[in-house]
Amino acid sequence: MLLTIFPIFRNHLRSECIFIYDDASRRWKIKLEKGNLPPAWVFNVYRRLVFRRWSVSCTLPSFIYAPSISTRVSMADEGVGQIQEGQMKIVRFFLSLAVLLAASIFLIAPASAQATRTWVSGVGNDADPCSRTAPCKTFAGAISKTATAGEINCLDPGGFGAVTITKSLTIDCRNTEAGVLFTLGTNGIIVNAPAGSIVHLRGLDLDGVGTGADAVRMLGQGQLHIEDCNIERVTSNGVEFAANANSELYISNTRIAEAGAEGVLIKSSVAAGINAILSRVEITNSGSGILIDGTGNTVAMNLTLTNSLISGNTGNGVVVKSVAAASPVRATITGNTISANAGAGVNANGAAASGNGSAIAFLGGSTIFGNVTGVSNTGSGAVQSFKNNMIAGNVTDGTPLTAFPGPGGTPLQ
Numbered sequence: 001m002l003l004t005i006f007p008i009f010r011n012h013l014r015s016e017c018i019f020i021y022d023d024a025s026r027r028w029k030i031k032l033e034k035g036n037l038p039p040a041w042v043f044n045v046y047r048r049l050v051f052r053r054w055s056v057s058c059t060l061p062s063f064i065y066a067p068s069i070s071t072r073v074s075m076a077d078e079g080v081g082q083i084q085e086g087q088m089k090i091v092r093f094f095l096s097l098a099v100l101l102a103a104s105i106f107l108i109a110p111a112s113a114q115a116t117r118t119w120v121s122g123v124g125n126d127a128d129p130c131s132r133t134a135p136c137k138t139f140a141g142a143i144s145k146t147a148t149a150g151e152i153n154c155l156d157p158g159g160f161g162a163v164t165i166t167k168s169l170t171i172d173c174r175n176t177e178a179g180v181l182f183t184l185g186t187n188g189i190i191v192n193a194p195a196g197s198i199v200h201l202r203g204l205d206l207d208g209v210g211t212g213a214d215a216v217r218m219l220g221q222g223q224l225h226i227e228d229c230n231i232e233r234v235t236s237n238g239v240e241f242a243a244n245a246n247s248e249l250y251i252s253n254t255r256i257a258e259a260g261a262e263g264v265l266i267k268s269s270v271a272a273g274i275n276a277i278l279s280r281v282e283i284t285n286s287g288s289g290i291l292i293d294g295t296g297n298t299v300a301m302n303l304t305l306t307n308s309l310i311s312g313n314t315g316n317g318v319v320v321k322s323v324a325a326a327s328p329v330r331a332t333i334t335g336n337t338i339s340a341n342a343g344a345g346v347n348a349n350g351a352a353a354s355g356n357g358s359a360i361a362f363l364g365g366s367t368i369f370g371n372v373t374g375v376s377n378t379g380s381g382a383v384q385s386f387k388n389n390m391i392a393g394n395v396t397d398g399t400p401l402t403a404f405p406g407p408g409g410t411p412l413q
Contacts (some may be wrong), residue, residue, distance in 0.1 A: 114145055114146060114147040115130065115146060116146075116149075117151050117152075117153065118136065118145050118146045119135040119142070119153055120135050120137065120141075120152060120158065123158075124158075125137055129145060130145045130152075137160075139162075139171060140164075146169065148167045148168050149198075150170070151170040152170070154172075154175075154178045154203075155176075156176055157176050157179075159179040159180070160180060161180065161181070163189055165190065165192070165199055166194075166220075167193055167197060168196075169199055169200075170200040170202070171204065174202050176203075177205060178203055178204050180204055180207070180215075181207050181208075181209060181212075182208055182213075184211050188208065189204075189216045191219065191220055191224055192219045192220040193220040193221070193222050194221065195245060197221070199224050201225065202229070204229045205230045206230065206232075208234035210235070213234060213235055214234060214240045215234050215256075217240045217242070218239075218240065219244065220243065221245040221247045223250070224247070225250045226239065227250075227251075227252050227253055228253045229254045229255075230254070231255065232255075233258045234260060235260040236261050237265045238262070238263045239256070239263070239265070241264070241268075241274070242265075244268070244270055248274070248275045249275070252281070253280050255284075256284075256286065260287055261287045262286065262287060262288055262291045263290060263313070264278065264281075264283065264289070265293070266290075266291070266292040266301065266303065267291070271297060276292065277303075277306075278304070278306070279305075279306050280307050281305075281309075283308070283309070283313070284313065285312050287314055287315050288314070288317070288319065289310035289317045290317070290318045292319070292320055292329055292331060293319075294322035294358075295322070295323050297326060297327040298325070298326060299327055300327055300328050300330070301329045301330070302331070303331040303332070304334075305332070306333075307335045307336065310341070311337065311339045311340050311341065312339075312340045313343075314341075314342045315341070316341060316345075317341040317346060317368075318333060319344075319346075320348045320349065320381065321381075322350050322359040323358075324351050326358070329358070329359045330362070331360070331361045332364075334362075334365050335365045339369050342371075343371070343372055344372070344373040344375065344376045345368040346368065346375045347381070348376075348378070348382050350378065350379045358380055359382070360381070360382050361383045361384070362384050362386070363384065363389055364385070364388055366389050367389070369390070369391070369393035370393055371394045371395070373394060373395065373398050374397040376398050383398075
């Protein structure tokens with residue numbers, strides 16, 4: 001019976017072998033047909049083969065052709081006799097081993113190919129490795145080839161599509177146009193990273209085209225930084241921060257416009273401590289500007305808003321909200337312009353049963369004018385002032401305000 005090995009790695013296999021089974025001696029004989037060993041070299045392998053002896057005769061796993069078990073083949077010219085089921089089991093064992101080895105090579109390769117920095121281009125291809133000379137087409141195509149804590153950069157202008165981020169990552173495209181279009185109720189960028197993750201989004205233009213839902217939606221935990229971005233034309237929120245554990249939100253140098261609900265919504269339905277810092281943020285022509293809501297949460301939530309413009313929204317400018325048995329919510333609002341909103345410029349909304357101090361807005365150095373109501377409180381909510389604001393020109397200014405106490409408990413003037 002003659003069986004020939006066909007190598008799967010021809011560049012590395014040193015020889016090709018012929019297997020001959022001799023019924024008389026009940027042994028396999030393995031003859032090297034060609035290669036760098038003497039052609040007459042013959043190995044005898046007993047019927048109870050072991051892997052070590054097999055591998056001596058053939059230096060790498062190989063695909064083996066053989067008749068099926070149910071076929072009985074007579075090879076009279078070789079004087080071999082008939083192939084037996086036992087021998088076929090041996091053949092099948094080593095064939096399976098070869099296939100598993102080949103599969104493992106292909107499965108391991110992609111994970112080891114992840115790069116710390118990858119690139120996208122308007123004329124790229126997601127089948128490419130996302131290198132600078134062979135960039136990908138989309139963020140979704142590049143993220144699987146980018147290592148944890150790695151960075152995706154844009155080579156040139158393009159529309160790079162929606163993406164879900166599940167690890168620490170930076171997307172930085174500040175030096176070119178990086179468009180993200182999302183429509184029909186889908187979200188632009190979803191961040192669902194594990195604890196300890198840090199995600200940076202820089203220089204992105206997120207456009208919901210009037211039918212997309214959230215531009216950026218945080219569902220995981222860790223830190224989310226949004227810098228130098230433009231967000232517009234969404235049916236829901238410009239940024240929804242719904243972290244599932246203690247997390248931090250940072251937004252700077254970013255414009256949010258034409259959001260159907262909130263420009264920025266900060267709300268978690270689980271016990272999650274949240275700190276949010278917004279600086280140089282412009283929120284205009286949206287359902288409302290900023291809502292930080294402790295409903296459904298039991299851990300303290302804090303907002304710092306500074307040097308920002310909240311204007312022209314059809315609802316309120318900034319709302320600090322809590323309800324009974326929910327998180328205490330604090331907002332420090334300094335150096336801002338809050339104007340021309342169809343509701344209150346600043347509102348502290350605490351349910352009566354939630355107790356004093358459940359929702360407090362600390363207001364300082366800000367200009368609040370042209371709103372239906374300048375400042376207001378609902379229930380147990382409170383607006384405390386540093387007494388250095390300009391509150392005027394509203395339909396109802398909402399004064400007087402409770403003065404925020406200075407050193408020694410003396411109210412600041």
